[in-house]
Amino acid sequence: MNQFIRTELLIGKKNMELLKNSSIIIFGIGGVGSYVAEALARCQISNFTFVDNDKIDASNINRHICANVNTIGQLKIDAMKRRVLKINPDAKVTVINKFVNAENIFEIFDKNFTYAVDAVDTVSSKIQIILTAKKLKIPIISCMGTGNKINPLSLKLDDIYKTKYCPLAKIMRRELKKYGVKSLQVCYSTEQPKKILTSEKKLISSISFVPSVAGLFIASAIVNQIIDYET
Numbered sequence: 001m002n003q004f005i006r007t008e009l010l011i012g013k014k015n016m017e018l019l020k021n022s023s024i025i026i027f028g029i030g031g032v033g034s035y036v037a038e039a040l041a042r043c044q045i046s047n048f049t050f051v052d053n054d055k056i057d058a059s060n061i062n063r064h065i066c067a068n069v070n071t072i073g074q075l076k077i078d079a080m081k082r083r084v085l086k087i088n089p090d091a092k093v094t095v096i097n098k099f100v101n102a103e104n105i106f107e108i109f110d111k112n113f114t115y116a117v118d119a120v121d122t123v124s125s126k127i128q129i130i131l132t133a134k135k136l137k138i139p140i141i142s143c144m145g146t147g148n149k150i151n152p153l154s155l156k157l158d159d160i161y162k163t164k165y166c167p168l169a170k171i172m173r174r175e176l177k178k179y180g181v182k183s184l185q186v187c188y189s190t191e192q193p194k195k196i197l198t199s200e201k202k203l204i205s206s207i208s209f210v211p212s213v214a215g216l217f218i219a220s221a222i223v224n225q226i227i228d229y230e231t
Contacts, residue, residue, distance in 0.1 A: 003088070004044045015227040016044055022114040022226055023047035027100060027129050029076040030054070031063035031206060032143045032187075033119035035215025036222075038065050041084045041091065043223050048084060049094040050077040051108055052120075059203065063211050100125040105132050115222050118142040119215070123168075127175055130184060139225065141218050144169040144188035147204035152213035154191035157221055160184040165192050185221070187214050 002008070008016045022045050026033050029052045037048060056074050060067040066079035077095035084091050096108055100120065105128045109116075116138050118129045126142060133140035142160070145168035160176060163169035166188045176184060189210070196205045 004042075007043055011227060018227055019223065020044050020046050023049070023112055024115050024117065024222070025049040025051065025109070025113045026117040026119060027051045027125070028117075028119035028121070028143075029064075029066070029080045030060070030119060030121075031211030032146060032215045032218070033117065034065040034076070034080055035212045036117050036119060036219045037080050037084060038087075039216050039219035040222065041087045043219070044088065045223075046088060046091045048081075048091065049096065049108075049113070050080055051096045051098060051100060052076045053097050053099045063206050063208050065212070100128055102128050105129065109133070109136065109138075111136050111138070113138050114226065116140040117218060117222070119218075123171055123175065126172065127179070130176065130181065131179055134181060140185070141221055142172070142184055142186045143214055143218060144172070144186050145193070146189065146211040146214050147206050148193040148196060149189050149191045149210050150194065150207055151189075151191045152210050154189045155187060155210070155214050155217055156190065157185065157187050157217060160186045163188045165190050167193060187217050187221075189214075 024040055024045055026037055029050050054076050056067045056071045056076055058072055066083055071079045075097060081093040081095050084093050098104055109132045116133045118126050120126055130142060144166045160173055169188050
């Protein structure tokens with residue numbers, strides 16, 4: 001069985017080997033991170049580390065690829081691992097059930113990764129992930145906010161210092177300047193966030209096709225950069 005034959009026809013055997021032998025660490029297996037993992041697994045990338053300490057909630061069903069009525073209560077990393085292994089039983093998937101902070105980042109991160117993805121929501125964790133990737137010289141893509149937005153056509157990949165209309169990116173620009181980070185590849189939306197009036201203060205509005213497209217954009221960038229494909 002060669003479930004990846006159609007991709008091989010597109011990019012060739014040599015590039016498929018590059019992808020197969022790449023190692024990707026994804027921080028945050030939510031609406032964005034789960035789609036990054038899904039797309040990369042379907043490109044035969046076979047070495048993953050998933051970092052998240054959250055469990056699937058009913059409110060995740062509208063956008064997480066692993067979330068359904070049967071997976072509620074499961075760890076996101078475990079559900080994603082099972083899904084990846086159903087796509088590629090030969091994949092090696094490490095799961096780390098931790099919330100990332102300054103104390104544990106170096107227990108998680110090392111120099112063996114081909115690429116890193118920051119798809120977490122917490123600013124302090126994002127900063128630690130990005131700073132560590134920069135220190136270890138591991139290429140990284142960071143996802144900015146996809147909540148309160150409805151137009152996937154507004155998503156784009158660019159440097160953090162060229163972003164606009166994204167409240168999270170504004171905070172990240174300010175914080176990264178303090179640490180002397182001069183560039184960072186990010187996925188963000190130029191759409192103005194919608195103002196949502198709700199009594200559910202802990203919830204941020206979302207829809208299925210914005211975080212998923214962001215995840216696919218990130219996966220596309222990773223694959224194309226690994227195989228050095230010029231569009």
